[in-house]
Amino acid sequence: MNVSAKTEEFAAKAPANIPDGVYAETVLAVEHYTDHLFRFRMTRPAGFRFRSGEFAMIGLMVGEKPIYRAYSIASPAWDEELEFFSIKVQDGPLTQHLQKIKPGDTVLMRKKPTGTLVLDALTPGKRLYMFSTGTGIAPFASLIRDPETYEKFDEVILTHTCREIAELKYGFDLMEEIRNHEFLAEVVGDKLKHYPTVTREDYAFQGRITDLIANGKLFTDLGVPPLDPAVDRGMICGSTAMLKDTKELLEKAGLTEGANNKPAEFVIERAFVG
Numbered sequence: 362m363n364v365s366a367k368t369e370e371f372a373a374k375a376p377a378n379i380p381d382g383v384y385a386e387t388v389l390a391v392e393h394y395t396d397h398l399f400r401f402r403m404t405r406p407a408g409f410r411f412r413s414g415e416f417a418m419i420g421l422m423v424g425e426k427p428i429y430r431a432y433s434i435a436s437p438a439w440d441e442e443l444e445f446f447s448i449k450v451q452d453g454p455l456t457q458h459l460q461k462i463k464p465g466d467t468v469l470m471r472k473k474p475t476g477t478l479v480l481d482a483l484t485p486g487k488r489l490y491m492f493s494t495g496t497g498i499a500p501f502a503s504l505i506r507d508p509e510t511y512e513k514f515d516e517v518i519l520t521h522t523c524r525e526i527a528e529l530k531y532g533f534d535l536m537e538e539i540r541n542h543e544f545l546a547e548v549v550g551d552k553l554k555h556y557p558t559v560t561r562e563d564y565a566f567q568g569r570i571t572d573l574i575a576n577g578k579l580f581t582d583l584g585v586p587p588l589d590p591a592v593d594r595g596m597i598c599g600s601t602a603m604l605k606d607t608k609e610l611l612e613k614a615g616l617t618e619g620a621n622n623k624p625a626e627f628v629i630e631r632a633f634v635g
């Protein structure tokens with residue numbers, strides 16, 4: 362048996378005794394987008410409740426020990442299954458194994474979800490911006506598929522910036538899924554706008570989202586007025602540098618940061634950054 366086959370077997374194994382506070386769920390589907398990105402769906406435990414946009418600790422048994430990392434739940438709160446969107450890091454403690462999962466394998470999940478990218482943490486507004494880079498689109502994959510988002514906002518703008526075009530595919534697939542969905546298509550209507558950009562390849566829409574906010578191109582392209590704290594709300598999910606730079610731009614436009622216990626005009630997810 363070679364080393365990688367051995368690793369695959371580790372990843373597939375359910376623990377002999379499932380620890381308290383942990384669910385052991387079955388992988389239902391896996392889709393690989395690039396050498397660095399994949400998505401998987403797994404069973405949802407009966408009784409597991411979360412708010413769209415929250416994250417959970419996802420883990421695998423590696424040898425005798427479970428390894429966990431924070432993952433945004435990418436599926437909406439009403440979905441019978443759970444979806445996650447992940448990077449693959451060749452020597453990543455969890456993702457070197459997680460990238461090898463197949464339908465039928467067991468994935469662990471701690472029972473308590475949490476997070477700040479929830480509708481409850483924002484004060485009422487008209488237009489909701491979701492700013493994401495890379496796998497930071499995951500919590501928004503949940504929120505754009507939740508009818509509550511469209512009850513609370515007239516317009517929802519999802520920006521997704523990646524280095525390369527291939528990395529945008531998950532976002533395009535989500536739009537397609539919504540357009541073809543039996544009840545979401547009607548609920549969403551034309552309220553949702555997708556604004557994908559890349560930074561390291563030629564493409565119709567190019568540049569860091571921070572530059573596109575600062576130079577106003579984002580607003581011109583979308584045909585909307587500049588950021589206004591009276592009507593605009595924001596959610597940000599990406600790398601540490603992206604969070605900081607985007608936050609500064611929103612603050613400059615007069616928006617203030619909120620939290621679950623203190624709703625305001627924008628929120629940031631800090632769980633994924635090291």
Ligand code: A2P
Nearest residue numbers: 494495522523524560569570571600602603606
């Ligand atoms: P760039 O290619 O100019 O670095 P990463 O994979 O490094 O997390 O980057 C994902 C995307 O986020 C890339 O398109 C990257 O652009 C962009 N990005 C990186 N840092 C920032 C930042 N401080 N503000 C806005 N976007 C950023």
